Amino acid sequence: MPADFNWAIGGEAGDGIDSTGKIFAQALSRAGRHVFTSKDFASRIRGGYTAYKVRTAIDPVQSVVDRLDVLIALTQRTIDENLDELHEGSVIIYDGDRSTMADVEIPEGMVGLDIPLKALAEEAGGAIMRNVVALGAACAVADFPIENLDSALQKRFGGKGEAIVENNKKAARAGLEYVHDEYDHEFDYDLETTDEDYVLINGDQAIGMGAIAAGCRFYAGYPITPATDVMEYLTGRIERYGGHVVQAEDELAAINLALGAARAGARSMTATSGPGIDLMTETFGLVATSETPLVIVDVMRSGPSTGMPTKQEQGDLNMMLYGGHGEIPRFVVAPTSIDECFWKTVEAFNFAEKYQVPVYVAADLAMAVTEQTFSPEAFDMDEVEIDRGKVVDDDSIDEWLDEEGRFQPHALTDDGVSPRAFPGTEQGAHMSTGLEHDELGRRTEDRSMRVEQVDKRDRKVETAKETEDFSPREFGDADSDTLILSWGSNEGALVEALDFLEEDGIDVRFLSVPYMFPRPDLTEEIEAADEVIVVECNATGQFANVVEHDTLTRVKRINKYDGVRFKADELADEIKATLDAEEVSA
């Protein structure tokens, strides 16, 4: 059997798919196995098709693959939707008594396990537990010790009382025993356990946790898929540290609330998706020109307009790099993995305050709603450093007062960064404005001051380039003639694709770029390569365009914009095809 095991539960929205999948993922994590989850979901509360998929192995997993070994299907559509991933020997668990599954068709070569999930659940205490019966059955198929399920059930249902937990354990065992009793089929799976303790976390949660760690104390947002988890994570947690979350009336208010808090000296953040960024772009320019440190998270989803709200896309890069009228520097950091969502958020807050700029954290749906296991040390809080930049206090403010004793929040400095006085600082009272302003923050249309302020703001970027490390993350064979570039959540699939390619004797160099602006100069790396392929989830190659612009070199592109993330095996095939095409044409 392969080293990894791929499992899914699918049905209609409202079937409890998400929570059941999460229980199984948690059980595997608690058993010391690595887990990577993904979701197929629709923007509706009931009906449609939704699935929760789990890939697990002893070694770290960071991608989905095109293979499904065990599928719990609550609807025929669940089977139909996954035909490409199911293979000979795949096991499909279903309840033939359910009306939607009465005429079920198990594809040839696959094993259908017809289990009276509802009836067994009712015997254990209630039909609502039918999915847990299915989990028990899955444990039997996968030869996964059912005790591991118990702690996950405890975590999920502990708050509802011991009796509920016990009933669920009973339901799980009913499913397990049914398989043992009714099917003498030998299943080819053996899910081993280890003593490792892993945490199971998604990208949105990692961003929220990173924010708290970084000292963020104010969050304002408006619920939007797939960014809502950030807000839900912070609510109830940030208060423990003296912070607060405001659910705003819209994204216009959200960014303005966050801006106000930042002006008052708080580390402040908002998170949204593309449609929210559209609205926030109105205030973005004010944030930037008033030199207010602010972290704006864009968890990208498929656009434009309402697009495909529950589908993957990396289509907002241009918007983050160039959005808004006029010209003003902004930073754009793009975490490349779920643990990096944590670290890049921490870094974003430091960039925001050190350079007094808005910082976009460019995440995407594929990492935001995906859970992955990590050692707790991946989030070592002792490593978190907070740099607040040029903040002045009652004493140090003196050197930034003009001859009339007025504070100069936009003082022209060599590094472009001006002093910052939090309200309440004596002698610090000053004006900020979206109008072009002088060193005092007052409106001006003076031609030389205009030029000096524009240059000052741009100088901050140069300072950052000299000061910070914007290096890409390096994978694969550094000496290879083939260079793959990517950004955002594609890193995991690419890293695993490298293994597939290696099996076929193809070595490539892969640079995963987490900084979109300021960004690394990749000219040397690109000139050293014969083939450069840029991989991203959009149609027009927004990052590829940037790379071509920076390096004056044409690159090859692999683009995916069907709403589904890259899968490791599929990506390896695409890279091979791109390289083969090159050979043919050469």
Place this chain on the structure above:
Amino acid sequence: MSSNVRFTDFKSDKQPTWCPGCGDFGTMNGIMKALANSGTDPDNTFMVAGIGCSGKIGTYMHSYAIHGVHGRSLPVAAGVKLANPDLTVVAAGGDGDGYSIGAGHFIHAVRRNVDMAYTVMDNRIYGLTKGQASPTSREDFETSTTPEGPKQPPVNPLALSLAAGGTFIAQSFATDHKRHAEIVQEAIEHDGFGFVNVFSPCVTFNDVDTYDYFRDNLVDLADTDHDPTDYDAAKEKILDSSKEYEGVIYKDESSVSYEEKFGVDQNMSDIPSGAPDDAMDLVREFY
């Protein structure tokens, strides 16, 4: 905070560019007096202004301030206050800023009831763009963009506020200096969202809602037996379109501010130099 703050301490050395005779002069002076009388000082005061003639107010005053995006002053002000509840926060804008482009925020700011004051310089006209109808312009008010009048009833901001659960609803007149300053001070000191609609005549573009008009038609509630804590009496005054009222029209004395309800009481600018001491507990939650 120093104890001998004068209202002129809140004045900047920048000369206003408002038209001579503009109501905004009186509005601003009253705000500065109210701030001084309420016991704050410029270093502990935050002014938030929107766009339009009214939006320039922050420039002519001396305090921490931001002159923001059109219509968004209220969320900015709420953010400032929540991040540092020790500050005195005043938002100022015009009828266009507050009741047109920012109308959505107005309703929600009222509902939210953050402890701050909001003064709207209501001149019933768009002045800075040289005389177009505003949301409070009369139905038959002829302007360059509404030659036969807007043909829509004007917004009643007091009624909007009452409907949204307002806890402090007042109206003042820019040149009635003493009353205006008193009313704004009461709004600042109110425990919640203190809303004051200020009649601030535009001498250049509005020849209907003039100083004379307001002088002739204003009824000061202080001269009547109006009880601002009486909701029904307040409702009656607010819906009475036959008169213009000056004074505190409604005041909920049991108002509890948003900050108090949520226990937001810290200056959020104070943070450690690393992650919180117990931050690994956040990680362990994900076991």
